[in-house]
Amino acid sequence: MKVKSLADLKKIKSDVQQKIKLREQGANAENIVQIKVAMATCGIASGAKEIMNFIIEELDFRGLDGIVTQTGCMGYCYAEPTIEVVLPGKEPVVYGFVTRDKVMEIIDKHVMKGELVDGIIPVSYKTIDE
Amino acid sequence: MNQLSLHILDIVQNSIKAKATLIEINVDENPAKNIYSIEIIDNGNGIEPEFLKTIDNPFTTTQTTRKVGLGIPLLKQNAEQAGGSFEIKSEPGKGTRLKAVFLHSHIDRPIMGDIAGTMTILIASEMHIRFIYRHSTPLSDFEFDTDEVNHELEGTPINHPDIIKALKSLINENLDMIEATLT
Secondary structure, three states: OOOOOHHHHHHHHHHHHHHHHHHHHHOOOOOOEEEEEEOOHHHHHOOHHHHHHHHHHHHHHOOOOEEEEEEOOOOOHHHOOOEEEEOOOOOOEEEOOOOHHHHHHHHHHHHHHOOOOOOEEOOOOOOOOO | OOEHHHHHHHHHHHHHHOOOOEEEEEEEEEHHHOEEEEEEEEOOOOOOHHHHHOOOOOOOOOOOOOOOOOHHHHHHHHHHHOOOEEEEEEEOOOEEEEEEEEEOOOOOOOEOOOHHHHHHHHHHHOOOOEEEEEEEOOOOEEEEEHHHHHHHHOOOOOOOHHHHHHHHHHHHHHHHHOOOOOO
């Protein structure tokens, strides 16, 4: 549906509220995945914006609840776009060189089944001068 | 960086880091004066005069994770390459105002690109910040204010995927109506 004005927006508001109610009954609000996309100059120049929009679409397409937000540069400029995935109760995992295909793999395996996939930047990684 | 919408997404991160609660983005298209300008105004912490002097130096950054900061130098370079100008003014404690002017007809003026996508990422990620986006063309003006949107939504989260989709459509339809030059 085309939304042209705030009045149009108001019309879809009640549908959304209905959806939220249904989901809240099914899932625990704390039980959802959090994905942060590094959105500094390095990330943006490497396509982080497209990746973030794609993650939002893919989670929605699969009917998964998730919080997708932006974050600053994590220092892995060479590996942008980078994303941080946090499953409830688990340690954060950072993936580098994220493409659309990688997003699908991360959602299918990591987010849905808890299996780690290739492309993780190890937490022990330090830059040379540290 | 080959789109103004990406530069905007990048530069606004500085305003977010400066703890702004109001960020205004003004785009002005004026083919008669051969101008395409973007202006970003925030009410954040502002920049100390000493730091401001070297703000367009790539080795000036507040980052701790790396030693270079390319956001402002890249925008400045693009503006100057497109026959335009770049200006940044700031007052500590009050906020910062940045303006990049491009020649409308210049072959090196980056396209605006997906500005609706930029705005929805910012809106969904920084829900505590009020964003105002204004775009004016010779035909008309469009103003988008997250305060007005939140008022209409009456508590429905603005970052819900369906709302994001609707806001993207709202911005694109309105920019289409005022015949904004995005590509």
